Amino acid sequence: MLARFSLKTRINLVIAAILLVITLIGSGLVIRHVRESVAGETRSALQLAREMVEASHLQGPLPDEQAAAWRAMLERLGQLRHVRLFILRDGTPLPPSPSRPPPDVPVWFARLVEPPPAILEQAIPTRQGGVLRVRLVADPADExxxxxxxxxxxxxxxxxxxxxxxxxxxxxxxxAFQPVEAVLTGLVALEREAYDHRLPDFPQPEWNRIARAFNHCAEVLQQTRHDNRSLTRQLLKVEEEERRALARELHDELGQTLSGIKMLAQSIRNNPQAEAAERAAGLIAAQVDHLFALLRAMIHRLRPLMLDDLGLCAALDALTDGWRQKHAGIAIDLRCDPAVERLAAEHQIHVYRIVQEALTNAFRHARPRQIAIRLEPRQDWLRIEIRDDGAGAEPSRLQQRGYGLRGMRERAESLGGRFQVTTAPGAGFTLTILLPFEEEEAHDHPCHAGG
Structure with missing residues (x-):
């Protein structure tokens, strides 16, 4: 039942119940003490009246002249607090005096503390042989x-x-629970993707820590959403640029080459002389070679076929060889552990793209003289380290270096891995990537590593 109420209401109800129980226990103890006190007082008063009557009885039979005075004294004794006295003449009881109800006392209280009835009777003999009977009745009304x-x-x-x-x-x-509404409002805002919502500072240190953690989480989510949107825009931009470049190359290179081949073939048909035909055939062969080179470059941009044919190490070896040919003065040292070939095929392309992007960033921004690439399994992880001796950068300005690092981080984290950048001005870049090492069930490619 209490589950329907809020935590604050439930705590208040529990505390109210505890206080109510304490109040009832205290009231019960008070009633018990009052009842014992009233009973003790009435017993004491009744015993005192009894002793007074017995003291008169011990004097012996009363003469007639003293009996009347004694009865008057007993009648005055009957007006004492807590005791009522009745005299029985000639064996006939007098009508008992009505018990005085306690004034302004609730009936329930009187019933709770009223002691059991207490009645004493004494027989006082007279000299004429008669008996004066006295009845003492406890009356706790005043008490x-x-x-x-x-x-x-x-x-x-x-x-x-x-x-x-x-x-x-x-x-x-x-x-204490006043910040709960603010926290709930903030959580609802996060649920609605309003990541710019922030919680204020609270006077309570515990809630203040929660507020700081919430605000940090909101900032991370806001930055992540901003990065994701930026990456999405960049990916769309890169995709469109790749399509534009492919369309331009297909139009300019492939179209023009095919047109040239067609014209050469037409010239052979129009001029079937052996010398002209041989020269045209040579030009056709050259154009076809150019087309093959163009197609290989375009296919490699889409996906390196060597990765599927020869394995990851060979594909990375070919990749670094291509960079060496373009930048002869820069040393690239690649060391790829043969055990890397056991990595699942769907993960190998991601490793290849990470190394490819790292090399692109190094040559574009760092101006290094040496680049070292290491790939080696470590327990359940594949460790990738890419280090250069380039210009480096301030760690606080890494977010301003474009989408290369951010894309590599997103790629690594999407695989359940970790991405770390270590840099300083003049100290180059060191990229450390840890990826879960998920092995391929059957993978049989030779590994080539070059230095």
Whole structure:
């Protein structure tokens, strides 16, 4: 049932129940003490009256002239608090005096603290041989009235303390749980992808730590969404640029080459002389070779076929050889552990693209003299380290270096890996990538590593 209420309401209800139980226990103890006190007082008063009557009885049979005075004394004794005295003449009981109800005392309280009835009877002989019978009846009405006044004060004090304690706890809990609504509002904002929402500072240190963690999470999500959108725009841009470049090459290179081949073939048909035909055939062969080179370059841009045919190490070896040919003055040292060939095929292309992008960044931005590439399995991870001795950069300015590093990070993290950049001005770049080493069930490619 309590599950329907909020945590604050449930805590308040539990505290109220505890205070109520404490109040009831305290009230029960007070009632018990009052009942014992009233019973003790009435017993004491009844015993005192009995001793007074017995003291008169010990004097012996009363003469007639003293009996009347003694009866008057007993009647005055009957007006004592807590005791009622009745005289029985000639064996006939007098009508008992009506018990005085406690004034302004609730009936329930009187019933709870009223002691059991206490009645004593004494027979006083007279000299004429008669018997004067005296009945003593306990009457706790006055004591109950006094006890009610004291109990009212004590119960009022208990209720005041319990109520004050509950109000104090209610106020404290209200202030303690006041940030809950702000946190819930913030979570709803995150659910709606409003990552610019921030929580304010709270006076409570615990909630303040939660607010700082929430704001940090919101900042990370906001930055991640911004990076993802930037990457998406960049990927779309790169995709369109690649399509434009392929379309231009197909149009300019392939179209013009095919047109030239067609014209040469037409010239052979129009001029079937052996010398002219031989010269045209040579030009056709040259054009076809150019087409083959163009197609190989375009296919390599789309996907390196060597990766599927010869394996990852050979593909990386060919990649670094291509960069060496373009930049003869820069040393590239590639060391690829043969165990890397056991990596799952769908992950090998990602490793290839990471190394390709790292080399592109190094030659584009770092101006290095040496580049070292290491690939080696370590337990359940594939460790990739790419280090150059280029210009380096301030770590705080890495976000401004374009989409290369960001793309490599996204690629590594999408595979469940880790990406780390170590750099400083003049100290070059060191990229450390750890990828889960998921082995291929059957993979049989030779490994070539060059230095």
């Amino acid at each position: 109950i009235a006094e006890a009610w006044e004291e109990t009212q004060l004590f119960l009022g004090l208990i209720l005041f303390l319990a109520g004050g304690c509950f109000l104090a706890v209610y106020q404290v809990l209200g202030r």
